[in-house]
Amino acid sequence: MRLSRRRLIGAGAGLALASLLPPARAATLDPRDFGVRGDGRHDDTRALQAAIDALPAGGTLALGPGNYVIDPERSLRLRTRTRLSMDPETRLIAKANAAPRAYVLLIEGVHDVEVSGGRIVGDRDHHLSTAGEWGHGIMVRGAESVLLRDLHIARCWGDGISVGGISGARVLPSRDIRIEDVVCGGNRRQGLTIGRSRNVRVLRSNFLATRGTLPGCGIDIEPDPGDSAEDITIEACTLRGNHGAGLQVYERGRRITVRRCIIRGNRGDGVLIRGGEQCMLEDNDIADNGLRGIAVRAGGRDITVAGNRFSGNAAGLRRQRPQDVKGWMHVDVAKAAKGVRVDRNNRFE
Numbered sequence: 001m002r003l004s005r006r007r008l009i010g011a012g013a014g015l016a017l018a019s020l021l022p023p024a025r026a027a028t029l030d031p032r033d034f035g036v037r038g039d040g041r042h043d044d045t046r047a048l049q050a051a052i053d054a055l056p057a058g059g060t061l062a063l064g065p066g067n068y069v070i071d072p073e074r075s076l077r078l079r080t081r082t083r084l085s086m087d088p089e090t091r092l093i094a095k096a097n098a099a100p101r102a103y104v105l106l107i108e109g110v111h112d113v114e115v116s117g118g119r120i121v122g123d124r125d126h127h128l129s130t131a132g133e134w135g136h137g138i139m140v141r142g143a144e145s146v147l148l149r150d151l152h153i154a155r156c157w158g159d160g161i162s163v164g165g166i167s168g169a170r171v172l173p174s175r176d177i178r179i180e181d182v183v184c185g186g187n188r189r190q191g192l193t194i195g196r197s198r199n200v201r202v203l204r205s206n207f208l209a210t211r212g213t214l215p216g217c218g219i220d221i222e223p224d225p226g227d228s229a230e231d232i233t234i235e236a237c238t239l240r241g242n243h244g245a246g247l248q249v250y251e252r253g254r255r256i257t258v259r260r261c262i263i264r265g266n267r268g269d270g271v272l273i274r275g276g277e278q279c280m281l282e283d284n285d286i287a288d289n290g291l292r293g294i295a296v297r298a299g300g301r302d303i304t305v306a307g308n309r310f311s312g313n314a315a316g317l318r319r320q321r322p323q324d325v326k327g328w329m330h331v332d333v334a335k336a337a338k339g340v341r342v343d344r345n346n347r348f349e
Contacts, residue, residue: 038066043095045071057081063118065089072102072123072135080110086118094123094156100132102157103139109166111144115151122156124188124212133189133213134158140174142166149180153187160184160207164195164224171227173197179205188212190220191242194253196227206238207246216244218266221253221276228252238262239270246289251275251299257282264288270313273337275299281308288312292329298336305331305342311349 034054035047048068051061060083070076072094078084084105086092094104104120107113120137127135135157140146141164153160161184165173173196182205184191191207194200207218218239223229229252239246239261246263249256253276263270263286270289273279274297286293286308293313296303314329330348333340 036068038064038068040067040069040093042069043071044068045074045076045095048076049074052076052079052082052084055079055082059083060085063087063090067091067093069093069095070104071095071097072104073097073099075103075106075139078105078107078110078113078115081112083114083116085114085116088117090118092118092120094121094135094137096123096126096128097135098127098129098131099135100129101134103136105138106141107138107143107146108141109143109172111146113143113145114147114149116147116149117151119152119154120156120160121154122187124155124157127157132157134162135188136160136162137184137187138162140164140177142172142174143177144175146174146176147178147180148182149178150182152183152185154183154185156187158188159190159193160187161191162193162195163197163200164193165197165227167224167226171196173227175199177201179203181205183208185209186211190215190217191239192219194219194221194223194229194232196223197229197232199231200229200233202232202234202237204236206240207242208238209241211243214244215248216242217248217268218242218246220248220250221256222248222250223252225252228254230254232256233259234261235259236261238264239266240264242266242268244268245270245272247271249273249276249279254278256280259283261285266290269293269295271295273297273300273303276303277301279303280306282306284308286310286313286330288315290315291317292332294331296333296337296340298334300334300337300340302339303337303341305340305346307343307345309347309349
């Protein structure tokens with residue numbers, strides 16, 4: 001990221017506006033001028049958006065402890081070269097709504113944005129409709145150079161985080177996205193969706209207990225038709241207790257590395273590849289998943305499985321096929337998959 005860490009904290013109501021510009025040009029704004037309350041009762045969407053819009057290029061909005069009610073149908077829209085820094089006791093709470101598509105934070109068509117700290121709480125427990133599956137905590141769409149770190153995102157009607165592109169005369173994918181030290185838990189559709197994008201890094205993050213509507217994965221790499229997801233790294237993450245697969249690569253995913261992850265206790269496959277190309281799965285702990293540890297289906301191509309540790313997978317399937325072909329319950333490759341290499345240094349228990 002090109003943003004500086006320098007911060008000038010203003011006073012009042014736990015909200016401070018800081019500029020990353022030289023001190024002579026720094027703006028100090030009184031948060032009370034924007035009417036921000038953070039009391040968990042009043043809708044703070046317009047007031048916080050006014051504060052964001054008032055930031056100079058390179059500015060930081062530092063949001064103190066409190067419960068800030070956000071209308072996801074309007075969203076908080078981050079601007080180019082701005083930073084939203086939240087206290088660990090800050091909560092952005094989604095206002096109950098019936099919209100099939102709604103986002104607490106929207107990072108769309110901008111660049112050099114950072115969001116850090118705090119919690120986002122979705123409205124899945126109070127949603128006013130049964131329709132739709134796109135009520136996300138954070139939507140990143142057609143954006144570049146975005147850092148999301150030290151966040152906890154839970155109970156969203158759709159995904160905790162969704163990364164994708166903007167459609168138009170041509171698709172504008174998201175580029176250079178980093179997700180670090182994030183927890184997405186108890187969301188309804190996915191913990192994280194990676195759609196039309198380039199160069200996405202997901203590090204030291206947890207994607208837990210996704211359940212409510214299909215596919216219910218911890219992470220789903222599934223770009224919409226018309227473009228792809230390319231150069232994806234998922235490293236040192238935990239994908240546990242999800243109703244679908246821990247990780248799914250559905251279609252049009254290329255050059256994907258999954259390394260040093262814990263993929264355990266998911267109801268579906270640990271890793272399901274149904275159209276990924278040039279995937280490396282190495283040094284992962286893949287255990288106690290309801291279906292196979294790794295399943296590669298038709299469309300999977302140039303997949304390497306190396307140095308992983310497998311145990312306790314496919315308990316239900318073993319009753320259907322009690323004879324144990326070596327590794328069958330841990331790595332299952334369809335005949336139509338091409339170029340799948342399972343190294344000898346994997347450990348099967």
